[in-house]
Amino acid sequence: MTSSAFLGDDGLAIVMAIINTTPDSFYDKGATAKFDDALARAEKVIAQGARIVDIGGVKAGPGDFVSPAEEIDRVVPLIAAVHERFPGVTISVDTWRSEVADRAIAAGATLVNDTWAGHDHELSAVAGQHRAGYVCSHTGGVIPRTRPYRVHFDDVVQSVIEETTAQAELAVSRGVPEEMIFIDPTHDFGKNTFHGLELLRRIDEIVATGWPVLMALSNKDFVGETLGREVSERVAGTLAATAWSGQHGVAAFRAHEVQETVDVIRMTGAIMGKVAPLDTTRGLA
Template sequence: MASGFADPANPGLAVVMAIVNRTPDSFYDKGATYAVDKALAAVDAAVVAGARIIDIGGVKAGPGQRVDAVEESERVVPLIAQVRMAYPDLAISVDTWRSDVADAAIRAGATLVNDTWAGHDPELVQVAGQHRVGYVCSHTGGAIPRTRPYRVHYDDVVADVIAETTALAERAVACGVPENLVFVDPTHDFGKNTFHGLELLRRIDEVVATGWPVLMALSNKDFVGETVGRPVDQRVPGTLAATAWSAARGVAAFRAHQVQETVDVIRMTGAIAGTAHPVSTIRGLV
């Protein structure tokens, strides 16, 4: 199934979802885009670098300061409205597990709900369906929002991911979400350890084979850091290696901090596979 978020000019290439966090305590950027002007500048830079989707979040994924729905809305909704005014045709995602926050964000201009906590709020997918916007179906193994995994076990993590995300995808469509605006996300690090993350990469072709467009959020994750033995600020090469592997196997979208680097990896992988053309070819021709 072709994703409705694909780039019409490059339909064979995965797209990049740029991360813009309006949080003071993000695990990677430590609040670099918490200020509204910094967040808007990050959006501008991501668009120039080639992002097709901007993902705006207002709550750190991991444990930390409590942020209620009112504060979360105050962080993301006005920013979404400003981005929508600046970019009328841009796909804007709201990263939230709360249905009331998603409803306000959609009314402000969001066109995709990135539910990273796998339907913890059962009304969230209904809100996406009522507004007929996109929806990301995640897998957490039943984890509670903002908790870290502890001694998690799956008989077969890939089978569990496929079962949970495809069931949620079917529910999303039943609720009114357009079929081509659904993503399934294996959701690395959420309810999983590093061995699970690597197994998902190793067998990502099985998730792609479900027919649902696959979104992967690999960017600077702990499973990358543990695999290569690097702290959070030194995980870009590992992230890009995992991105190239996944792009070559048909993943449709990547959520990323480093937009330009991710765009280049996707294009190079596509060119090797023959699904994309080089941007400029003059060597040996002129």
């Protein structure tokens, strides 16, 4: 397996905390759109155990147009502030635009989370020029900020493997350090709920590529449709999928609920014998 510069020494998956500087986020409804609120969330999730903070300035789904200049204004000051306060924490910028990534990396980001699968063909080149990391995603060719419509794959897992590993190899050829790459099956992006469940069911095949796998499962529509739950009621389903994926070797999870995700990862790891319990007195004293 490809080694990763982002992972810890305990053999457990790590958590990438979501911080959206958008007024129309699908989950938090703009709770961290303001700078002070976003910085406070960064402090909170880092204290809860997040190893990466993922800062984004544009809602993934349909919504108001956000220019590159406005996106830069939303994310760059926050990245700079988090980098100054927490120099040991990895900062990721969630963007599909190369000009935004360039400014974000200059401000302190060391990972580019490209959730739109290289739509901007220069994005991985910018990451490579700065020797920053890169998240390779899969969308099946969907245009940024659009929803899937009657999507079909002959084999969604094979499509994910082919697209993400090809992006990873391209990124390395452009200067991105091999140990600073994740591949992301990218649930919901260009996929339906049946695709999302199959990606989980066959996650071993994606892990077997050798590239560290990042999963963004948190409160996604495939969880909601599986359980018949609205956005605010999807945490339990998300954590069940997280436990399953952690058991099968996923390296990182992008999450809204950081503390709960950290606990699920550690509990699953303890059941598997990877780590010891943190505080054992019952029946021993």
